[in-house]
Each structure stands twice: as structure tokens, then as C-alpha cells.
Amino acid sequence: MKLSHIAWLTALSVTLSSPLVYSGTQFKVGAQGKKNITLTNKVGENLIKFLSAAPLEEIKGTTSGISGSFVLDLDNLEATNGKISIDVESMNTGLNKRDSHMKGKEWLDVKKFPEIVYEIEGLSDIQIIRADNNGGEIKAMATGNFIMHGVTKQIKAPITLKFVRESDATKKRAAGDFALVQTSFKVALKDFNVKGTAGIVGSKVGESIDIDANFYGSTAGQ
Template structure:
């Protein structure tokens, strides 16, 4: 019996798709719920703010969570603080220079010390942080929550959710942001809290 070659190809692709559970999760949130929160605690002033321009793709397989990889991107111009003058300075050319460096990103290459607690996976995420065109190797703690069939409750379409949570710090002088300047008002250490959900529609 002769089987057309295109039929064989279709069958092969279908079997491969069904046998693997790795899926891609899109972190571009149309509801603008995804966000980061940052805090800088200097001797004279404490600066608190947030950013909601989150996007990126992460691949995840619940049977092989150690193979998780991807990239989370922040639109730098979405960073916000309550004081409009401070915000203008923060986004301007002397500090983040968002017109020249429009994005901040973290590329996840590998998970270390992975362990499962209920529906959560705890690990140290090894990757590369890029701020103001300076890229550094970083390891940050991460909690990954896989929510099978839960996308419908959030976006009214069938699919899965992947939630990433992390708290970590960066230092602005590591990224050549006004190194050693104005430390009495703008702390060198920036404490960051990340809470984002990615969608994988069926």
C-alpha cells in the first residue's frame, strides 16, 4: 500500500505534538495586570515605583521543568513613580535613557536547585540581565506556578497559565547608571519584586 508522503509528514508531526507537553507561554498581558515593583531606600529619600509594560515568551513542560527557558521583557518607559519630576529624570538620558535603551530584559538559560512544593516549583534562575545595554550573568530566586486549564477563568479562552514570582536586587553601578552619584538620595541597590502570568491558549 502506497501512503502519500504528505500524509506521513502530518502523522509524524501530530504524534510529536501529542507526545510532548512543552508549551510556550506569552507574557504580553492585555489586562495590564502583570507588573514589577521596585524600591530604592537611600538615607534621605525612599523611591518606590512600578512598571507594567511586560512581554516575553517562556517555554515550560510540567514533566521536565528543569528545561524551562525564555525571556521576560520590560518596556522601560512604562516605569512609573508618583512624583512627575522624578519620573522625568528617571527616564531621561542621565539615568535610564529610555529613548536610547527602550527595554530591560532577563533571559532565562537554566534552573538550578529545582524542587517542587505542591503546585509550585522553586528554583534559582540562571540567566542574563540586560539594563541600559549592559548584560550581566545573574542568578535570581524564582517561584513557578503551573495552572493547567486555568486560562479560561482569567481570559475566557481555554488553555494553561504559568505564573512567575521573584524577589531580587540589582545595583545601578553594575549597569553604569550614574555610578557613585547622588547616593544620599538615590540608593545604589534596587529591590525588585516580579509577579507575572503567561498564557498558553489551546
């Protein structure tokens, strides 16, 4: 075997034996590593608005019982993950009768399924809109499991994430670095086996519900 062959084989074996290092999207905001963001109303009003548009009625509602946290990986945004929970009891449509129906057995069945959960598994299609030492903004597609009415379904949701590093201005609201996640997506009731009262879905309640959410959090926790 020629010396050059040995050199090539050595180089090849070194290349194959070295671990494959995947480099994810970096968010260059003057900080590194994983940031554990906990949702808190001290940073901003955590709010989910939902809208059911049906031929006979348009129902607008909100929910305020939002909790959860997520890990924002500044060195690998794709690896961002977390869990956001909604207390079904806190859902409000402005009409007590309708709220009690919505939380009843034929609809969301709050006694059996008191929470709606979104488990974020990662981000894709990431676009860095802005990034500097004070923070930044990205747009991405979040992928995760949406759990409602005992049914788990993978849902992709477009998000805008703003990250603000701690400063004198942020300290007036709360400690830590801040994050705001905004998203809008649709949830089809039939996908989650929410059948409702016979004849109501499609006439008074929309077949899919529009969700519009703002999640505010801080690295300092609640």
C-alpha cells in the same frame, strides 16, 4: 581471547557507544512536553515593583509595560527558557519630574535603551512543592542575562512558579494552561553603568534597587 572477555568487551563497547541520556526534573502535572507560556494581563496583572531605599529618600515605583514568553519544559524543568522585556517608558514613581530624570541620559537613557530584558537560560535548585493533575508549584533558581542600559550581566533570581491546567475555572479568565512566576531580587546600578547625577546615588537613590515581580501567562498566548 576467552569467550567471557569477548562478552565483557562487547558489553563495554555497547555502553560507551550509547548516547548519554540526561534526565531532567519532571513536573508531573498530568501533561508532558514543552509549554509555551506568553505573558498576558488576562490571567493576572503583570507587575514589577521596584524600591530604592536611600538615607534621604525612599522611592517606590512600578512598571506595567511587561511583555514576553517562556518555554516551560515539563519533562526537564532545568531547560526552561524565555525572555521577558520591560518598557522603560512605562516606569512610574509617582512624580513626573523624577520619572523624566530616571528615563534621561544620566540614568536609564530610554531613548538609547528603551527596554530592560531578562533572558532566562535555565532553572536550577528545583524543589517540587506540589504536583498533581490540576497543576503544581515549584521553587527554583532562575539563571539568565539581565540587560539594562546596554550592559548584560548574568543574574540568578529565586522564583516560585505555579502552573495551573486549563479548567472551567481558568476558562473564565482566559484560554489555555496558566502560569504565574513570582520573583524578588536586587540590581546594583553600578553593575549596569548607571551612574546618575553626581552625588545622588547613595544619598537620594539607593546603590541597589529591589525588584519584586509577578508574571502571569497562558499557553493560549495573548
